[in-house]
Amino acid sequence: MSKFSIAFVDDHPILLEGIASIFASDNAYHVVGKGGTAADALDITNRLKPNVLIVDLNMPGDTLEAMTSISQTMPETKIVAFTSAVGVDSAVEAFEAGASGYVLKGSSADDLRQAVRAVLGGETYITQSLAAQVILALRRVSMQKNKSEAIRLSVREEQIVNLLLEGRTNKEIGEQLDISVKTVKHYMTILMQKLHARNRLEVVLAAQKRLPGSVGSQTRQLLN
Structure with missing residues (x-):
């Protein structure tokens, strides 16, 4: 059985190693890369083309710009934002930049695993405590765009x-x-x-x- 490749980018080394070890111990995944900046996210994705990229939003460099570039040039790599940013606006920005999942750092390891499984299956995942608000905000953004484009x-x-x-x-x-x-x-x-x-x-x-x-x-x- 082939494994899904996964990479992690976070500027907190202890947290980075912790979440990487969670997936390294799971036979369904193969950890192919780790980094700590937005530039690392681009480099890792360009070189290693992971199935899933888990990124922190608040790290050195323009993470949203990096996510946008990755989603446009390498759409086969699914992005999960793993962040402490609890605001709805931050989540909307992440999804507009190309994220398929949004998980708060206070979530459990099972939540993060569930998010990865969801995005690999072509679904969208949002931390439950934010889901209703984010979905409503995304609908508003979509309606505004449709109105503007019309x-x-x-x-x-x-x-x-x-x-x-x-x-x-x-x-x-x-x-x-x-x-x-x-x-x-x-x-x-x-x-x-x-x-x-x-x-x-x-x-x-x-x-x-x-x-x-x-x-x-x-x-x-x-x-x-």
Whole structure:
């Protein structure tokens, strides 16, 4: 019977050795690697391609970025976050980064084994005390993404949005795009419908959410 390969990354040496020994003594698993940083997680996965990677979220380096990279380039490696971070937001971030399991460090060894078995079977595992809250939060995130992805703007609508973010008036937008003010107002009505906005300011704010980091002068003018 072939064994599942498993690797562990945690910056607490005693804990790292402890959880590794739990699985090393189990005939179903073969421990192939151990590390203590986000960079180690990437290196171990690239070189050894374990079936399961158990990682601590709070260790040197950008663990979430490493998890995202692993989940995108090596999806066959299932990631279980083994962490002391009890917040729902931390769990949501871990799952969005590609984790298939989330286990709190206060959990029993049996819980961790159950999580590993679950992810190997293609399932998702969440520590029971957090499960209901995390599932609800993930549903909200999914609904928000679906709503955002459902919004599709035409080339002309995108042009108008960009000019709005520059603080242009309807007249200036019309002159820039060589269309009438009446046509600009028509597009504004369409944009308000698509972006679920009630007025010009809400159109600008909704546009900024679609373009993170963009702060148009139109917003400053309307808020001042």
